[in-house]
Amino acid sequence: MKKLALALAFCSPVLAAENAPIYGTVDSKCVITMETPGIYGNPSPSLLSTDPVNGGVEPIVRFDVLSAAYYKAVISYPEQFSSSPSLSDVVNWTGVVTVNEVTDTQMSGYDAAKREFNNVTEYDLDFAGSTWFKIESEANYGYDKSFPAGEYNSVVEAECIAL
Amino acid sequence: MSLPGGSVVDNVIYRYTVTKEAVDPLLVSVENLHSSGDGYAFRSTDDWSGVAGNSIYRVIPVSIPGSAFGRGSISTSGIGTVSNARVVYTYKADSCFDPTPGCPNYVLPFTPPEPVSAWDPLKDSDVLLALDNTTSVEEDSSEDLSLEERLETLETILGGVNSTELAALALAQSQLLFAMSVLPSSYRTDIPGGTYNETIRYTSDNLPENKNGLRNGLAQQLKHQEMVQLQYQAASAEEILK
Numbered sequence: 001m002k003k004l005a006l007a008l009a010f011c012s013p014v015l016a017a018e019n020a021p022i023y024g025t026v027d028s029k030c031v032i033t034m035e036t037p038g039i040y041g042n043p044s045p046s047l048l049s050t051d052p053v054n055g056g057v058e059p060i061v062r063f064d065v066l067s068a069a070y071y072k073a074v075i076s077y078p079e080q081f082s083s084s085p086s087l088s089d090v091v092n093w094t095g096v097v098t099v100n101e102v103t104d105t106q107m108s109g110y111d112a113a114k115r116e117f118n119n120v121t122e123y124d125l126d127f128a129g130s131t132w133f134k135i136e137s138e139a140n141y142g143y144d145k146s147f148p149a150g151e152y153n154s155v156v157e158a159e160c161i162a163l
Numbered sequence: 164m165s166l167p168g169g170s171v172v173d174n175v176i177y178r179y180t181v182t183k184e185a186v187d188p189l190l191v192s193v194e195n196l197h198s199s200g201d202g203y204a205f206r207s208t209d210d211w212s213g214v215a216g217n218s219i220y221r222v223i224p225v226s227i228p229g230s231a232f233g234r235g236s237i238s239t240s241g242i243g244t245v246s247n248a249r250v251v252y253t254y255k256a257d258s259c260f261d262p263t264p265g266c267p268n269y270v271l272p273f274t275p276p277e278p279v280s281a282w283d284p285l286k287d288s289d290v291l292l293a294l295d296n297t298t299s300v301e302e303d304s305s306e307d308l309s310l311e312e313r314l315e316t317l318e319t320i321l322g323g324v325n326s327t328e329l330a331a332l333a334l335a336q337s338q339l340l341f342a343m344s345v346l347p348s349s350y351r352t353d354i355p356g357g358t359y360n361e362t363i364r365y366t367s368d369n370l371p372e373n374k375n376g377l378r379n380g381l382a383q384q385l386k387h388q389e390m391v392q393l394q395y396q397a398a399s400a401e402e403i404l405k
Binding site: 099100101102103104105106107108109111112130132 | 213
């Protein structure tokens with residue numbers, strides 16, 4: 001008799017089932033804001049520079065990090081024009097990324113610890129707060145060759161990558 | 164630093180640039196003395212020791228009454244310089260801190276009532292006119308009399324006045340009482356003087372009984388006997404019935 005009841009229990013079908021969903025949203029703890037757009041100055045026919053000495057304006061990008069030591073900033077100065085008149089010669093690109101302003105004095109050590117390769121500069125964002133990065137960009141056309149007249153645009157790439 | 168009354172500073176925002184070598188120690192303080200002169204109302208210190216100089220931008224939320232903020236300054240301790248400093252205070256001001264008309268806690272100023280002119284009777288024209296009436300009183304010629312003569316004259320005057328007035332008053336009262344028949348007429352009859360002897364004498368010693376009373380007593384006795392006999396008559400009647 002007991003065996004029969006046990007067999008019936010195993011054979012009883014599932015009458016109802018329900019799935020309970022769980023929702024979640026993750027907000028970014030690293031926010032990039034373009035604070036100052038850059039402007040190329042043209043101190044000589046063959047040079048375009050964002051250096052204020054050359055009449056340019058250096059672009060400034062702000063990284064807001066809410067959690068310390070979870071992200072790194074990857075900033076690339078331009079190596080080509082995104083739009084420009086037709087160029088028949090080579091453009092030599094140089095640039096440098098530096099920390100312009102901080103909200104924590106310890107962030108001032110970012111420059112000493114930055115890593116540079118090609119046109120890319122990486123910073124480990126070890127402290128919570130905001131860090132302003134200044135990007136300097138220069139373009140030399142040919143060998144002292146004059147840039148054709150027209151509008152020149154380039155792009156600085158700034159990324160916040162989770163470690 | 165002067166802020167409106169009732170204001171509360173809710174943010175201190177400052178920015179400055181430090182020029183220094185990374186190895187040099189440096190402390191930079193952005194501070195405001197307390198208006199009372201006791202310590203600081205606000206002070207934020209940045210430690211630049213061990214890091215290279217740079218620009219710093221900080222927003223520090225606070226909640227400090229604006230009245231507490233005294234003189235502000237940026238001080239350094241160590242090796243390095245500070246430049247391009249700028250400090251901004253954001254604050255909220257209560258426009259009704261000093262209540263003006265339209266504020267909920269505005270209280271109307273006290274207006275003293277107009278002085279009430281009291282009526283001075285001594286300045287009233289009618290009263291003064293009435294007071295202005297003078298009565299001339301002739302001086303008493305008896306001032307020249309001596310003290311004894313004065314007393315004698317006074318007694319004479321008062322005695323005459325009293326006796327005359329009292330007699331007239333008593334006469335009037337008696338006449339009134341007689342008119343009202345309150346007092347018998349014999350009250351005024353003159354009774355001749357002398358001795359009035361007893362004129363009525365009782366001579367008999369035997370005092371006869373009152374016949375009316377006797378008759379009355381006998382009638383009561385007879386009635387009593389009759390009532391007593393009635394009860395015996397009633398008892399004999401009940402025995403007969405039995």
